[in-house]
Amino acid sequence: MAAYVIRRLLYTIPIVLGVLLVTFVLFNLVGGDVSADLAGKSASAETIAEIKRELGWDKPVFADLGALSKGDVRKAIDSQFVNHFVKALTFRFGRSRVSGQEVWTELKQRAPASLSLAVPMFLGTLFISIAISLGVAFVRGTWLDVTVVFVCVVGMSLPMLSYILFGMYFLAYKLGWFPVVGYEPGLGAFKYVALPCLLGIASGLGSNVRFYRTVMLDEMRADYVRTAFAKGLGVTRVLFRHVLKNAMVPIISTVVLAIPFLFLGSLLLERFFMIPGLGSFTVDAVTSRDYAVVNAMTFIGALLYVAGQLATDLCYALVDPRISFE
Amino acid sequence: MTGMAAATETDVRKGRGMWADAWRQLRRRKLVMVCLGIVLLYVVVAILVYAGVIAGDWSKAVGDRYQPPSKQHGFGTDIFGQSVWRKTLYGVKVSLTVAFVASLISITIGVPLGAIAGYFRGRIDDLIVWLFSTVQSIPWILLILAFAFVLRGKTLFGLPLRGMAVVYLAIGLTSWVGICRIIRGEVIKHRERDYVMAARAYGCSRGRIIIHHVIPNVFHLVLISFSLRFVSFIHAEVIVSFLGLGVENEPSWGAMIDEARIELSRGFWWQMTAATIAIALISLALNVVGDALRDALDPKLREA
Numbered sequence: 001m002a003a004y005v006i007r008r009l010l011y012t013i014p015i016v017l018g019v020l021l022v023t024f025v026l027f028n029l030v031g032g033d034v035s036a037d038l039a040g041k042s043a044s045a046e047t048i049a050e051i052k053r054e055l056g057w058d059k060p061v062f063a064d065l066g067a068l069s070k071g072d073v074r075k076a077i078d079s080q081f082v083n084h085f086v087k088a089l090t091f092r093f094g095r096s097r098v099s100g101q102e103v104w105t106e107l108k109q110r111a112p113a114s115l116s117l118a119v120p121m122f123l124g125t126l127f128i129s130i131a132i133s134l135g136v137a138f139v140r141g142t143w144l145d146v147t148v149v150f151v152c153v154v155g156m157s158l159p160m161l162s163y164i165l166f167g168m169y170f171l172a173y174k175l176g177w178f179p180v181v182g183y184e185p186g187l188g189a190f191k192y193v194a195l196p197c198l199l200g201i202a203s204g205l206g207s208n209v210r211f212y213r214t215v216m217l218d219e220m221r222a223d224y225v226r227t228a229f230a231k232g233l234g235v236t237r238v239l240f241r242h243v244l245k246n247a248m249v250p251i252i253s254t255v256v257l258a259i260p261f262l263f264l265g266s267l268l269l270e271r272f273f274m275i276p277g278l279g280s281f282t283v284d285a286v287t288s289r290d291y292a293v294v295n296a297m298t299f300i301g302a303l304l305y306v307a308g309q310l311a312t313d314l315c316y317a318l319v320d321p322r323i324s325f326e
Numbered sequence: 327m328t329g330m331a332a333a334t335e336t337d338v339r340k341g342r343g344m345w346a347d348a349w350r351q352l353r354r355r356k357l358v359m360v361c362l363g364i365v366l367l368y369v370v371v372a373i374l375v376y377a378g379v380i381a382g383d384w385s386k387a388v389g390d391r392y393q394p395p396s397k398q399h400g401f402g403t404d405i406f407g408q409s410v411w412r413k414t415l416y417g418v419k420v421s422l423t424v425a426f427v428a429s430l431i432s433i434t435i436g437v438p439l440g441a442i443a444g445y446f447r448g449r450i451d452d453l454i455v456w457l458f459s460t461v462q463s464i465p466w467i468l469l470i471l472a473f474a475f476v477l478r479g480k481t482l483f484g485l486p487l488r489g490m491a492v493v494y495l496a497i498g499l500t501s502w503v504g505i506c507r508i509i510r511g512e513v514i515k516h517r518e519r520d521y522v523m524a525a526r527a528y529g530c531s532r533g534r535i536i537i538h539h540v541i542p543n544v545f546h547l548v549l550i551s552f553s554l555r556f557v558s559f560i561h562a563e564v565i566v567s568f569l570g571l572g573v574e575n576e577p578s579w580g581a582m583i584d585e586a587r588i589e590l591s592r593g594f595w596w597q598m599t600a601a602t603i604a605i606a607l608i609s610l611a612l613n614v615v616g617d618a619l620r621d622a623l624d625p626k627l628r629e630a
Contacts, residue, residue, distance in 0.1 A: 018460030031476035157609035260465040
């Protein structure tokens, strides 16, 4: 087990470096110098040069070979490439162009708002989907099962934006059950995240229930379930004690796949409900061409995914010891 | 179960191929045929829009602004008095083009990479696995946004990148991972099969074995995977256009929803409803057809 944990930890290193390589290629090689863009249309050459220097665009892309031949290694590796890695790994992403604040500081300020939406949304989706799919597994093959599956397919066909806009219009605007937009930190946040959370859960339910149902039905066909029924155990006991426990293994392994969708959900929901979290931060950065923020969010997002994947794999190895021998 | 076994037996006797057999299974299911009809209808609409037969005059005002749906105004009008119905039809072209080109891009990248990784294994496999694990680690929507962010205003082979081109490049370049994984996994199984051994014994080159023997045998996975993934491409286009990074100067469902955001609070529900129905209908049809296709071609394949 210890060997597996170490191996799995080491495996995250090339992935994190790979992500930085991708963002470097994307932002520095494909995207290129944005200082003229940042300075605005009527900026003087000096202003542009200053922004260039501030953002490090005046440095050589990979390495300063001239300095290297003179033996000045420090100057030689002071390049965009090296800086990109060093900056990200030390979480110094530079300043946001819009707020003028250090990106990392702003990320820390905004994280609680995002979490207050994402965590209940994530747990809610998980528990409700599992509950519904267990119920469906119980009534499998009946008209109820068919109806639920059909509703799921319809549910996953609707675009997320429609859930948000119609939900906002009917539940908040027309019926007045929830505040339309806004946020306040602390416990007061509950009032404001309730509706976005609900809509996020609703939009994710379709695909989750459908997938979990397949997992549950696979388990229902297994020999040990037949044995459990044969020895006279009640349906509830079989479902909760046997099926659910075994179905959790594939379910846990797909939970991490929900992270990208969580991101999408937070992105759109935060923007609509004006929740000052990371999602709205990212969207605003994209529309206002705030390079430092987009770069930082891409890296942080990937880091979260890698961490999630690591946690899943370790849980998986705990539940199923065969994994660590592979 | 016995019925299925019997069916397979007759198929073998008649020498029916995998595709013919799949088609026979699909044809028996009414709902699937209806959904296939819907998909074809969308394709026809997209072609007719390209040909300029319908919705070519979407920019023309057909009445006053914000007219509700009626006999005279069809699906109603928007802020410029343009017909919501025409804009929706035009959106079919935009959406299907984006999804189709994005699929082509991701197949072109994903299938060869997956086949090479699965067939050669070793170092090259490690490299490709590392590459797709890396790309997969970046949450999809962030990667698309980042791509759309940097591609806008750039040129590719001298062509300026804007509007739709940005969207399908961003989606295509970020979504080859799924198919690459699937193909790799399948090719690993196929490389040990007898037909590959036979081809090798015949003295076929490795390139020939991959292109002429292995890929045709795993290609049905591409079809299954993309009939389902098409839906997420359509939804991605909506989101990217909605965020103002995508399609410009022509109507798209995402842009319509963006406009509807303000309209809805004033009670003008029709543009939002039209876009929602258009998206939901094609998504639903593709989901049903994709599921049926998977069941018919490869019942073992559950995810993808």
